[in-house]
Structures are given as C-alpha cells and as structure tokens.
Amino acid sequence: MNGTAGSDALTQMVRAALDRPDMSYPALAAAAVDPESGERVSATWLHKLVHGNVVRAPEVRVLRALAAGLKVPLLDVQRAAAEQWLQYTSTELSGLPEDVRVILGHLEGMTPGDLSRVRAVIEALSTKSN
CATH class of the missing domain: 1.10.260.40 (lambda repressor-like DNA-binding domains)
Known part of the structure; x- marks a missing residue:
C-alpha cells in the first residue's frame, strides 16, 4: 500500500x-x-x-x-x-493581501454557527459597498 x-x-x-x-x-x-x-x-x-x-x-x-x-x-x-x-492538503494564501490572510486565520476553528454569522456580516458589508 x-x-x-x-x-x-x-x-x-x-x-x-x-x-x-x-x-x-x-x-x-x-x-x-x-x-x-x-x-x-x-x-x-x-x-x-x-x-x-x-x-x-x-x-x-x-x-x-x-x-x-x-x-x-x-x-x-x-x-x-x-x-x-x-491526508493533509495545504491551502496557499501567499497571493492574498495581509488583511485577508489575517481574517482567514481568525476563521479557522470557528463553529459552523459562528462562520454563518461572519458570512452574513461580510455579505452585508459587500452589498453596502456596491
């Protein structure tokens, strides 16, 4: 094997x-x-x-x-x-801006409920920008 x-x-x-x-x-x-x-x-x-x-x-x-x-x-x-x-697959973050890498680092380990709330906030902010 x-x-x-x-x-x-x-x-x-x-x-x-x-x-x-x-x-x-x-x-x-x-x-x-x-x-x-x-x-x-x-x-x-x-x-x-x-x-x-x-x-x-x-x-x-x-x-x-x-x-x-x-x-x-x-x-x-x-x-x-x-x-x-x-059975480990890495995710390459080097092409992303520092702010985005920091945000992603904070998301790691969050519960599905917390992630759902964060997503709602991000979507609300992105619709305000448009």
Missing part, C-alpha cells in the same frame, strides 16, 4: 516525470540527489514508490532529492508527500 487510503500525489508526480520520453528510473535516480547531504534516491526506491510499495513517508532528504530530480520546488514535493501520507 502506498501511504494511507486516499491520495497518491507524490506517486503521481513521479509517474508523470517517468512518462516523459527522455526519462527512466535510472535517469531520474541519477538526477535525484539531495543538494544538502549529497544522498541519492535509488531507482529501486522510485520503482517501489510508483508501484505502491512505499508505506512510510519519505524523509526530508529524500524529498529534497526528488525535488532536485524532478526539477520542481521542494514545497511542491513536500505538499504531495503530506497529501499522500498524512
């Missing part, structure tokens, strides 16, 4: 790379080198990942190596691993 029930986001990321005509397990393994430790990801491990035989989340050094091999940002690889093994 690959991770827990649900997503196989990291597996899909690696499969997509391997589907390219210029890519193979050995080629990806050769490129997958952790820039901090110099450790490599083996073609055998990649094969296990793609075929659903990696049961534990990879260590951060493996994620750094995969990011290097896949030529994608480490954050993308970390998110895929978190989704696959922890």
Whole structure:
C-alpha cells in the first residue's frame, strides 16, 4: 500500500516525470540527489514508490532529492508527500493581501454557527459597498 487510503500525489508526480520520453528510473535516480547531504534516491526506491510499495513517508532528504530530480520546488514535493501520507492538503494564501490572510486565520476553528454569522456580516458589508 502506498501511504494511507486516499491520495497518491507524490506517486503521481513521479509517474508523470517517468512518462516523459527522455526519462527512466535510472535517469531520474541519477538526477535525484539531495543538494544538502549529497544522498541519492535509488531507482529501486522510485520503482517501489510508483508501484505502491512505499508505506512510510519519505524523509526530508529524500524529498529534497526528488525535488532536485524532478526539477520542481521542494514545497511542491513536500505538499504531495503530506497529501499522500498524512491526508493533509495545504491551502496557499501567499497571493492574498495581509488583511485577508489575517481574517482567514481568525476563521479557522470557528463553529459552523459562528462562520454563518461572519458570512452574513461580510455579505452585508459587500452589498453596502456596491
């Protein structure tokens, strides 16, 4: 089994790379080198990942190596691993203004009733602006 029930986001990321005509397990393994430790990801491990035989989340050094091999940002690889093994999907807020991020932070953990009241206030304010 690959991770827990649900997503196989990291597996899909690696499969997509391997589907390219210029890519193979050995080629990806050769490129997958952790820039901090110099450790490599083996073609055998990649094969296990793609075929659903990696049961534990990879260590951060493996994620750094995969990011290097896949030529994608480490954050993308970390998110895929978190989704696959922890059933955690992050929400990117970096493109939003600071005020909006602060408001969203306050909403986290509110009860459905409180959220409903906040929504009513926001909708009332937005109709006043128009």
